[in-house]
Amino acid sequence: MLASNFLQDKESILFRYLSLFILSVNIYAGLHNVSVAKLGNGLRMMVLPNHSVPQVWVQVWYNVASKDELDGHTGLSHILEHIMFHGTAENPDYVKNILLSGGLYNAVTSKDYTYYYQIAPKDQLDYILNLEADRMQNLVFNKSKIAKELLAVKEERLLRLGNYPDRLAMEQANSMLHIRGPYHHYPIGWMSDIESANINAIKNWYKSWYVPNNAIVVVGGDIDVNNTYKLINKYFGKLQPRVLPSRVGRPDVPLLGNSSLTVKNKLIAHDSFSISFLVPSLVTASDKQDVYSLLVLCALLNYGENSVLRERFVNSGSAINSYVSYGYLHRFDSDLSIALVFGRGSNISESPLLKVLNKLAEGNFSEQDLERAKAMLLAHHVFAQDSFVNTLKSVANYAVLDLNDKLRVDFPKFIGKVTKKDIMHVLNVYLIKKPYLKLNLLGA
Amino acid sequence: MKKFILLLLIFNTAFSQNSKITEFKSNGVKTWFVERHNLPIVDVKVIFDAGAINDQNLRGVASLTNKNLLLICADKSRQQVTRAFESQGAEYGKDFGYDWSDVYLRVLSDKEHLNPALNMFASCLGKAKFSNKLLNKSKQKVIASWQELQKEPVKQAILAIKKQYYGGHAYGLPAEYSAKEVAKVNVNSLVRFYQKNYTKNSAHLIIVGDLDLAKARIIADKLTKSLPVGSKRLHALLKHNVAVSKKLKFASQAQITTVIGFPGVALSNDDRLKFLISNYPFGGYYGRLIDRLREKNGYVYAANSYVVPRRLSGEFYIIFRSRPEVSSAAKDLALKEFKNYLSQGPSEDEVSNAKKHFLQNLFRKRSSNEGVMSELTDLYVSGLSLSEFDEVPKKIAAFNRDDLKKVFARILSVQNPTVVTVSE
Numbered sequence: 001m002l003a004s005n006f007l008q009d010k011e012s013i014l015f016r017y018l019s020l021f022i023l024s025v026n027i028y029a030g031l032h033n034v035s036v037a038k039l040g041n042g043l044r045m046m047v048l049p050n051h052s053v054p055q056v057w058v059q060v061w062y063n064v065a066s067k068d069e070l071d072g073h074t075g076l077s078h079i080l081e082h083i084m085f086h087g088t089a090e091n092p093d094y095v096k097n098i099l100l101s102g103g104l105y106n107a108v109t110s111k112d113y114t115y116y117y118q119i120a121p122k123d124q125l126d127y128i129l130n131l132e133a134d135r136m137q138n139l140v141f142n143k144s145k146i147a148k149e150l151l152a153v154k155e156e157r158l159l160r161l162g163n164y165p166d167r168l169a170m171e172q173a174n175s176m177l178h179i180r181g182p183y184h185h186y187p188i189g190w191m192s193d194i195e196s197a198n199i200n201a202i203k204n205w206y207k208s209w210y211v212p213n214n215a216i217v218v219v220g221g222d223i224d225v226n227n228t229y230k231l232i233n234k235y236f237g238k239l240q241p242r243v244l245p246s247r248v249g250r251p252d253v254p255l256l257g258n259s260s261l262t263v264k265n266k267l268i269a270h271d272s273f274s275i276s277f278l279v280p281s282l283v284t285a286s287d288k289q290d291v292y293s294l295l296v297l298c299a300l301l302n303y304g305e306n307s308v309l310r311e312r313f314v315n316s317g318s319a320i321n322s323y324v325s326y327g328y329l330h331r332f333d334s335d336l337s338i339a340l341v342f343g344r345g346s347n348i349s350e351s352p353l354l355k356v357l358n359k360l361a362e363g364n365f366s367e368q369d370l371e372r373a374k375a376m377l378l379a380h381h382v383f384a385q386d387s388f389v390n391t392l393k394s395v396a397n398y399a400v401l402d403l404n405d406k407l408r409v410d411f412p413k414f415i416g417k418v419t420k421k422d423i424m425h426v427l428n429v430y431l432i433k434k435p436y437l438k439l440n441l442l443g444a
Numbered sequence: 445m446k447k448f449i450l451l452l453l454i455f456n457t458a459f460s461q462n463s464k465i466t467e468f469k470s471n472g473v474k475t476w477f478v479e480r481h482n483l484p485i486v487d488v489k490v491i492f493d494a495g496a497i498n499d500q501n502l503r504g505v506a507s508l509t510n511k512n513l514l515l516i517c518a519d520k521s522r523q524q525v526t527r528a529f530e531s532q533g534a535e536y537g538k539d540f541g542y543d544w545s546d547v548y549l550r551v552l553s554d555k556e557h558l559n560p561a562l563n564m565f566a567s568c569l570g571k572a573k574f575s576n577k578l579l580n581k582s583k584q585k586v587i588a589s590w591q592e593l594q595k596e597p598v599k600q601a602i603l604a605i606k607k608q609y610y611g612g613h614a615y616g617l618p619a620e621y622s623a624k625e626v627a628k629v630n631v632n633s634l635v636r637f638y639q640k641n642y643t644k645n646s647a648h649l650i651i652v653g654d655l656d657l658a659k660a661r662i663i664a665d666k667l668t669k670s671l672p673v674g675s676k677r678l679h680a681l682l683k684h685n686v687a688v689s690k691k692l693k694f695a696s697q698a699q700i701t702t703v704i705g706f707p708g709v710a711l712s713n714d715d716r717l718k719f720l721i722s723n724y725p726f727g728g729y730y731g732r733l734i735d736r737l738r739e740k741n742g743y744v745y746a747a748n749s750y751v752v753p754r755r756l757s758g759e760f761y762i763i764f765r766s767r768p769e770v771s772s773a774a775k776d777l778a779l780k781e782f783k784n785y786l787s788q789g790p791s792e793d794e795v796s797n798a799k800k801h802f803l804q805n806l807f808r809k810r811s812s813n814e815g816v817m818s819e820l821t822d823l824y825v826s827g828l829s830l831s832e833f834d835e836v837p838k839k840i841a842a843f844n845r846d847d848l849k850k851v852f853a854r855i856l857s858v859q860n861p862t863v864v865t866v867s868e
Contacts, residue, residue, distance in 0.1 A: 052462055052482065053811040055804065099730055100793065102800025121804065151742025155699070159745050159765055162698035163597075266695040269591040305526035315522075317581060320588045343584070372530050379533020379552060385483055386812045 034395050034405065035225050039233060041241045042213025046395055047228050048220040050388050054121065056221035057392055058128045060136070061115040061400045064209035066189070067182035067331060068247060072196075075153070075189015076205045078109040079197055082149045083206075084116065088138040094131045098124070109187045112331045113400045119389075122222045126231060132217070133235035136210050141203050150197060157188050165265035166441050173261050173439040174335075177276050181252030182332050213241040218396045220388060252278060252333050255435035262440040270320060271443060273348045274339035275436045281330040283401055291328050292414040293422040294336060294430070298324045299373035300365065300423065301338065306372065308365070312356055313340055331401050336430070344443050361427035363420060370420055377415055448799065448841035459810055466657055467830045470664035473671070475649040476830055477660040478816050484553045486653035487817050488562075490569065490667060491824060493646035493677060494637070495543040496614040497756065504586065504621040505629050509574075509637045510538050510545040511582040517564075518571035522578065525564060534561040542614055543755035544825055553654035562663060570670025572642070574634040583626045590620040597694050597866035598763060601703035604864045606759065608687035609707060615682065615754060643674020650820050652813045681710055682757040687862040694866050700771035701763075701866040704778065706856050708751060708758030711826040715851045716758075717839060720751050721802055722848035725794035726785045727762060728801070736781050737764060743774040749782075755825065760856060768867065779861065786856060789849025798848075802840050 035047045065077050084107065087094050098105045103120030118128045161167045171186055178184045188194075217236065219228050255278070282291045302309045302324040309322035321341040327334045342348060384390055398408045407414075464479040499506050514529075514536060516522050529536050534551040547569060551561040593599055603618060610616030649667060651660050684707035694701075709716055727733045727749025737747040747764035762782065766774045790798065809815030823832055 050811075053459075053807050055807060095730070099797045099801070102797070102802075102804035104729075104801075104804075119804075119808065148739070148742035152738050152745050155738075155743070155766060156745035158698040158767060163765070165696065267595050269595050270588060304530040306523065306530055315581070317584070320584055341588075343588070372527065375533040376530055377533075379557075380535070382483070382552060383485060383535065383550060386485065386814055388811060 035229075036399075036405070037229060039212065039237055041237065041239055042211075043232075043236050043239070044216040044399060045229060045232050046216060046218045046399060047223065047225050048218075048392060048395060049223055049225060050220055051222050052388075054222045055119060056122045056125045056128070056219065056223060057117065057119050057389065058125065058132065059115050059117040059218040059392060059396055060132045061113050061216040061218065061396050062209060063113060063214050063400055064205075065110055065112050065114055066185060066187040067111055068209070069185070069189070070248065072193060073201060074185045074193045075187070076193075076197065076201060077114050078187050078189060079150065079153055079194070080202055080205050080210075081107045081109045081114050081116075082153055083141065083146060083202060084135055084139060086140060086142065086145055086149075088134045088140055090138065091131050091134050092140070094135075097127065111183050111187060113397075115396065115400075125219070125223065125228070129217075129219075129231050129235045133239060136212065136215065136236070137239055139206055139210075141199055141206075143199055146199055146202065150194060153188075153194055154191065157191055157194060160188065161186075162191075164267065165263060166268050169261065169263040169439060169441055173274075173276070173437055176259060176261060177255070177278065177335055177437040179253045179255075180250055182250055183252075183330070183334075208242075208245050211242045211244070212236055212239045214244055216396060216399050218392055218399075220392045254278060255437065257435050258438065259435075260438040260440065262442065264442040264444045266444045268441050268443045270341050271344055271346050271348050271441065272339060272341040273350060273438060273440045274323075274337050275350055275353065275438050276335045276337040277431055277434055277436050278333055279326065279336045279430045281332065281334040282328050282403060282407065283331050284333050288407070289414065289417065289422065290426050290429070293418050293426040294326055295328060296370070296373055296377065296415060296418040297360075297423050297426055298326050298336070299377045300360075300369060303373060303376050306369070308356060308360065308369075309338070309340070309353075313352075318342070318346075318352075329397055329401060329403075348440055348442075350438060357427060357431055361424055361432045363424055365420070365423075367420060370418075370423065374415055374418065378412055381412060381415075448803070452803070452837050452841055459807075463810075463816070465830065465833060466660075468661065468664070470649065470661065471668040471671070472644045472673070473647045473649055473664070473668040475651065475660075475664045475668075476820050476824075477650075477655075477657065477664075478652045478820070479655060479657065479660070480652060480813060480816070481654050483813065484654050485550060485813055486553045486558060486651065486655055486663075487548070487550050487813050488565070488663065488667070489546050489548040489650045489817060489821065491544050491546040491648045491650070491821065492642050494545040494641035495541050495755075496619055497542055497679060498637075498641055498677075499614060502628060502633055503617070504626045505633045505637045506545065506641070507540050507586060507619070507621065508579065508582055508626065508629050509634045509641070510540040510547075511586065512574050512578055512634055513538055513547055513572055513642075514565070514568045515578050516573045516575060517568040518573055520564070520567065525568060528564040529561055532557040532561045536561075536565065540619075542619060546821075562666060566666045566670070569642075569667060572638055574631045574638070576631055579629070579631055579634065583623075583629075586621050586626055587623045590618065590622050593618055593620045597692070597697060597701040598703065598765075600692055600694070601701055601864040601866050602705070602759075602761065604690055604692060605687055605703065605705035605761075605862050608862065609684045609705075609759065610682060610757070611685060613682060615757060639672060640674065642671065644668060644671045645674040645676045647671060648824050650817060650824070652817050652820070679756055684757065684859065686859060689861075689863040690865075692864060692866045694868065697866065697868050698767070699765040700768050701765045702771065702775050702778070703864045703866075704762040704775075704782075705862045705864070706760040707858050708760040709753055709855055710757050711753045711755055713753070713758075715855065716751075716753050716826070717836070718843055718847055718851040719753075719855055721798050721840065721843060722790065722852040723749055723751050723760075724798040724801060725790040726782070726852075728798070732781055732785060733762065733764075733778060736777055737766075737774055741770075741773075741777065743770045743777070747774075747778065753826075762861075771865070771867075775863065775865070779863075782861070786853050789852065790845060792845055795843070795845045795848060799840055799843060803837055806837055806840075
């Protein structure tokens with residue numbers, strides 16, 4: 001069938017879209033037989049077998065991160081993450097032992113959670129679960145090791161941010177957008193807080209938050225579900241829960257008007273701008289369908305060569321590149337950012353972009369554009385199943401945010417439901433005539 | 445050794461239960477097909493001998509030809525082409541490097557999605573067309589990449605080393621191009637390059653996914669029948685020139701970048717795999733280098749060494765960044781550890797770790813379609829046959845400490861280290 005005939009055939013588009021949607025739902029239902037349970041001490045467990053390779057993936061997720069850190073103590077969750085690799089009295093060489101099996105280990109600290117993972121041959125499951133239970137409550141704090149680790153954390157901040165004026169600018173813009181909310185600072189923390197971090201603060205952070213009732217153990221791979229539960233219970237069941245510190249509510253303060261930050265530096269290769277709006281996340285949205293509409297809006301704006309920003313700015317030659325980002329899986333209100341990159345000395349006014357958004361809000365886009373955006377989102381959703389690690393992370397991510405797993409499973413359904421009216425609705429509610437933070441990055 | 449054999453056996457059983465590998469020729473183009481039904485996805489990649497080493501006297505023509513594929517074709521506009529892919533939710537694109545270029549497609553395997561996307565993919569490949577307007581746009585992007593390169597201290601340091609090793613050969617120059625260089629490339633240049641280099645004789649096809657062999661053969665035929673025959677080209681292996689250490693100045697750096705370079709080996713070198721494994725205990729993710737520089741001294745966040753084999757030659761780099769006041773100490777320590785490792789080699793434990801790490805990594809890779817595609821691509825660009833897919837794990841399992849020590853020492857004793865630091 002020729003592509004031109006295909007494009008003219010609306011019925012054909014809808015049929016293709018529907019078949020893709022049904023396919024996505026079926027794949028989701030089939031692949032994601034996640035088993036969920038909870039121990040008496042509050043530890044949550046999620047188990048997902050996958051017998052395609054004789055390995056196990058073990059993740060332990062803690063509901064503590066930069067969102068919980070107060071000013072003066074930013075970066076503490078990330079610093080603790082580094083210290084967790086120093087081991088315990090019983091398992092001082094656990095890193096070496098994981099490596100001896102040919103396994104991998106690492107950890108991630110984000111805005112909402114900190115998680116640790118091991119990937120190893122399946123016969124290591126017992127050892128890894130023992131290790132994770134041990135370091136949940138028996139971590140060793142060695143003053144001189146911690147001092148060296150803080151140096152490494154400082155180097156990490158320089159490596160990821162300090163060498164790059166544009167990234168430092170984005171960090172500052174983020175704190176201007178999230179004026180006093182939990183996402184005010186990046187997980188790595190401000191440099192002065194890293195420098196002043198001390199062993200007692202780190203120890204207290206660990207004792208307060210690293211408890212079974214604040215954790216989820218996720219196990220996937222070549223495993224037997226019942227046996228895995230038994231093993232988790234064997235090692236974690238004896239750990240005592242603790243009352244968690246009260247989480248200080250710090251809702252974001254909405255912007256009263258537009259604000260901007262301009263940074264000019266020799267190390268910035270191109271002129272660009274971004275505009276960022278505060279928007280709800282899947283946890284905070286009063287109507288969750290708004291979140292799916294925002295996701296489809298992002299795809300409509302910038303997913304594929306025929307997307308709105310690519311057509312209007314990049315393919316027309318006025319911009320070199322375009323970006324849209326929206327983190328919908330967050331515990332608190334998130335942000336939606338739209339960026340355009342230009343050659344040096346270009347006009348970086350946001351007016352043309354705002355005009356485009358206004359037109360969309362008035363319904364100036366076709367049903368075909370909408371269906372194409374949804375088709376790409378849904379197909380990508382199927383493609384993402386190719387990675388078992390991503391599947392496990394997705395399962396755990398929803399759980400650590402206390403989101404019903406049905407939301408994850410029904411993702412294709414929610415995307416499928418988004419209509420043109422929904423897109424116009426979210427534009428008018430969250431973006432059009434709403435205050436934004438503009439970041440201008442200019443080469444010098 | 446016995447435990448490795450058992451490991452291989454367990455893995456091979458798991459893999460062969462889920463995947464079937466076949467090799468065949470389609471219109472003279474060698475094709476590797478892996479049948480897997482774990483997900484309703486098909487991945488297709490066509491690799492061409494059309495990398496930067498084929499630029500000859502017109503730098504940038506190989507890159508721009510690649511970048512202008514899958515945009516328009518003989519009877520289809522850009523919008524028709526891109527909408528045809530996107531309406532199926534297909535992901536498609538191209539990759540380009542010094543040695544090879546490729547085009548790829550990922551699409552759902554049911555015929556409603558697969559057929560339209562594949563038909564368009566085949567049209568674009570066999571009836572590629574180029575336009576001034578699109579060429580100028582892609583030049584803009586290429587120049588933007590070149591401008592970004594000027595701000596990257598690690599890449600600048602590597603370039604400073606490669607330039608000395610390879611002189612005016614493509615390897616010694618950036619894979620990004622300045623405005624002055626791309627100005628010389630026009631539509632006729634692209635047409636000539638495409639006709640000469642995107643041919644049956646320079647192509648290799650890989651298909652992975654939810655198809656049977658009969659369907660795979662149909663797809664292969666569709667993708668290859670319209671390519672011109674062309675001729676195979678021979679590229680001679682390169683020798684390294686002697687390089688000297690340098691200091692590069694860069695604006696506003698919070699850290700000093702240190703890159704230590706050595707001549708390495710080509711992809712086709714018999715010792716490449718041993719070299720890769722022998723590097724792991726020294727500069728791998730959890731190796732001696734990071735242990736000494738970070739864990740013991742807090743000089744760095746990351747410090748690793750990299751085996752970089754290319755088609756015609758290769759290099760080896762030790763790379764780290766550290767704050768100015770400890771940078772010199774970090775460099776001295778890195779060189780000291782390197783010298784120790786060169787003379788002592790890895791311990792038996794380190795060898796066992798490294799082998800297990802690579803095998804476990806292979807297993808993980810092969811559990812996904814993307815990983816299988818990546819591994820087959822590596823095999824092909826290394827000049828290896830499909831039988832190596834099963835042989836590589838066995839070879840890794842059989843390596844011993846002496847092998848690895850000798851290979852590491854032999855390759856990295858040819859020239860003194862070339863140290864390039866980048867700072868304010």
